Each structure stands twice: as structure tokens, then as C-alpha cells.
Amino acid sequence: MKAIVHREAGGPDVLRLVERDLPVPGPGEVRVRVAVSGINPADTQARTRGPGGFAEITPHLDGAGLVDAVGPGVDEGRVGQRVWLFMAAAGRPTGTAAEYVVVPADQAVPLPDGVGFDVGAALGVPALTAHRALTVAEDRPRRLGPGALDGAVVLAAGGAGAVGHAVIQLARWAGATVIATVSGPAKARLATAAGAHQVVNYREGDPAAEIRGIAPDGIDIVAEVALGANLALGQAVLRTRGTISTYANDGGGPVELDVLRHMVLNARMQFLVLYTAGAQVRSAAVEDVAAAVAAGALPVGEEHGLPLVRFPLERTADAHRAVEGGAVGKVVVDVSR
CATH class of the missing domain: 3.90.180.10 (Medium-chain alcohol dehydrogenases, catalytic domain)
Incomplete structure (x- = not known):
């Protein structure tokens, strides 16, 4: 699969497009084929701090896509489910700037039919x-x-x-x-x-x-x-x-x-x-945000007050530059549609 990685701290130029093996979900995890990856200032700030204790990092906390495999202990009925992702790269080396990402199952939240992946990628943080x-x-x-x-x-x-x-x-x-x-x-x-x-x-x-x-x-x-x-x-x-x-x-x-x-x-x-908000606080927020999404309360796009600034996966470095340059709206990376 294609993935964006960085192995050192620095500016957007440290980001590289590479080929990596398809990840395998472990117990309590799901693998998601990423459609859209959302970028936040927290993602660019993490890049400037470097990979921490990991050899390399695939960035981005947020995204949306389709569950395509599940690990032990996860309902197999989730395969094929449309989901939005949050905190994918929090404490883990693999974020959503890749064709596939593995996350804990509760960090892949069902996305209602009719709600686009752009909305899902703009949720999260x-x-x-x-x-x-x-x-x-x-x-x-x-x-x-x-x-x-x-x-x-x-x-x-x-x-x-x-x-x-x-x-x-x-x-x-x-x-x-x-x-x-x-x-x-x-x-x-x-x-x-x-x-x-x-x-x-x-x-x-x-x-x-x-x-x-x-x-x-x-x-x-x-x-x-x-x-x-x-x-x-x-x-x-x-x-x-x-x-x-x-x-x-x-x-x-x-x-x-x-x-x-x-x-x-x-x-x-x-x-x-x-x-550091705590698991209980985050879980409550996820439930309420999911309810708001189902009610149609969180649309995106310029007509809804949040223009989308799009980049392909291979131009993720340019997407980071756009965030750091104060781009108005939500910067997203199209991974697979």
C-alpha cells in the first residue's frame, strides 16, 4: 500500500511517499481503507516534533473510509462499514495518510449512509x-x-x-x-x-x-x-x-x-x-457528535461555511504547507474515493 511517512522532525519536506506492507488488525482492532484524510494543526505540529520513539510515523489523526478487515474480538459484520476515524495516530505510528490504517475498533465510528467521507474526515479533532x-x-x-x-x-x-x-x-x-x-x-x-x-x-x-x-x-x-x-x-x-x-x-x-x-x-x-480529556469524556463526545452527524447537523463545504482544500496523497507535503500557511477551511488529502 502507499503511505506517507517521516523519520525525522522538520518541515513538510521530511514527508515521503513510500510503499508499505498491508497492516493486519490485532485483537480489538479494525483495518480501514482510507478514502479521505483530514489534517489539523496538531498533525503539522507533531511532524515538527519528530517520530518520538518510533522509527517512522504515518501522520494524521482524522479520516474516513471503509472497514475492510477486523481483528479477533471484533464483529465481522463491521466489514464494509463506512466509518469516520479519530485520534488514529495518537500514541501509534500509523495515521490516516495511507491507503489503509489499523485503529482500535471504537475509534472507527459508523458514518451514516448519505453522509460523505468529506464530512467524516472533517470530524475528529x-x-x-x-x-x-x-x-x-x-x-x-x-x-x-x-x-x-x-x-x-x-x-x-x-x-x-x-x-x-x-x-x-x-x-x-x-x-x-x-x-x-x-x-x-x-x-x-x-x-x-x-x-x-x-x-x-x-x-x-x-x-x-x-x-x-x-x-x-x-x-x-x-x-x-x-x-x-x-x-x-x-x-x-x-x-x-x-x-x-x-x-x-x-x-x-x-x-x-x-x-x-x-x-x-x-x-x-x-x-x-x-x-488528556479522559476516555469517558471522549466517548461521550463521540456519541453526541455521531448523533449530530446522523441529524445532518455537521455538513461541510463552502456553502456550509467550511471550504474544502484538497490534495492528492502524493502532495501531502503541500497539504501541510497549506495548513501552516493559514488556509481557510478544512485541508484534506484524497487517498482513495
Whole structure:
């Protein structure tokens, strides 16, 4: 089979297209013929850190395809099942940038008929991260579903990004009012297409006053992508007992916290990453995201606010360059269709 590998830390040029033996699923595992591999910033960051204790790494956490073999202990009826994959390369040397990948069976989630592989490849890290961001507030449920966020106001910072897009869609599905912040008109159109009720350009005017005008009582949950740059805005619009859920610090700026203001608000600051969230939290997120997919709540494509930027497998290095260059939308690699 064809696979992308790297044996050292470095830029996209360390990625190589190679031939490898077809992997064999072990106990509790399935083998998936990958149709589409999804790329996240976490994948490019992992490449820069190198293969760790492995001789080589096939990158990418997320993807979608068809189960074509199962290991001992797995229902043989799963062969032929359409699935989406998450955390494929987490702690393992084999991710989805290959024609076939072996993963634990519970990391291959059934994808409903009629839902494309592009949707499946865009789930994983973005959707599960968004779920976590929306389920850590003190006064809100730990699970998502229709009505779970009724009455809540959610601020999706960077609403045109992959996680921001999933925050908008999941929050809408769960009944929240959603405000997205963006950097310009093009991204405003994407956030609106994703389902944001209101969009605010954080580079113009007084964004805090504009958000307060939309939500006079303040924001219940801020899903934050650039904490250092945006914390002051989050503090200015957060309601009493509100939560700032931060999953990234794009730009890498310092974080200056107004401690007294947060104390007076009884505010919650939640830092999150999927790797250490715990198996129970991840399982709940997978179940809820799967339900949202079945309900048609997580479509992708420019008309749904998440353009797809496509590359063939042999150009995976260029796909990494696109992610690192700030490509708008979801970067995917077409492995087999």
C-alpha cells in the first residue's frame, strides 16, 4: 500500500511517499481503507516534533473510509462499514495518510449512509474539541443534544476555522444562540453559512459593545482559539458564572488575566486538549457528535461555511504547507474515493 511517512522532525519536506506492507488488525482492532484524510494543526505540529520513539510515523489523526478487515474480538459484520476515524495516530505510528490504517475498533465510528467521507474526515479533532468546549460550563449539561443549550449564548471565536465551525454547528444543534467573531467579510460569510446567528468583526469598531448589544446579559460560553489576543474581549462580554473554554493560543501571545474581574464574575477558565480529556469524556463526545452527524447537523463545504482544500496523497507535503500557511477551511488529502 502507499503511505506517507517521516523519520525525522522538520518541515513538510521530511514527508515521503513510500510503499508499505498491508497492516493486519490485532485483537480489538479494525483495518480501514482510507478514502479521505483530514489534517489539523496538531498533525503539522507533531511532524515538527519528530517520530518520538518510533522509527517512522504515518501522520494524521482524522479520516474516513471503509472497514475492510477486523481483528479477533471484533464483529465481522463491521466489514464494509463506512466509518469516520479519530485520534488514529495518537500514541501509534500509523495515521490516516495511507491507503489503509489499523485503529482500535471504537475509534472507527459508523458514518451514516448519505453522509460523505468529506464530512467524516472533517470530524475528529475539530468536532470533538468543539464538544468539549461546549460541555464544561458550570451551569450547563455535560452532554449535547437538541435542547441541551436552550437559552445559552455561545461566542465562537474564529468562527471561520475548523473548530469554530464545529462550535457553531453543534451549539446551534443543541439550541444555543451563537455569535461568531471573525477578521473580515469573507470569513463573516463563512461563519454565517455555518449557522451563526450574528457575526462580529473583531478588528473594527468596539466588538465588546457590539456583542453586548446582541447579548445584554453576557456570554455563557466562549470557545476560544487565541487566548492571548482575545482574552480581554472575552472578559468584557462574559456573564456571571460564564466559562471561557480555550483550545488554542493562535499567535502565541502572552495571556494577561484580570484576576479580580474573574473572581467577581465567578468565571470559569477551562483549558482543554483531547489527549488528556479522559476516555469517558471522549466517548461521550463521540456519541453526541455521531448523533449530530446522523441529524445532518455537521455538513461541510463552502456553502456550509467550511471550504474544502484538497490534495492528492502524493502532495501531502503541500497539504501541510497549506495548513501552516493559514488556509481557510478544512485541508484534506484524497487517498482513495
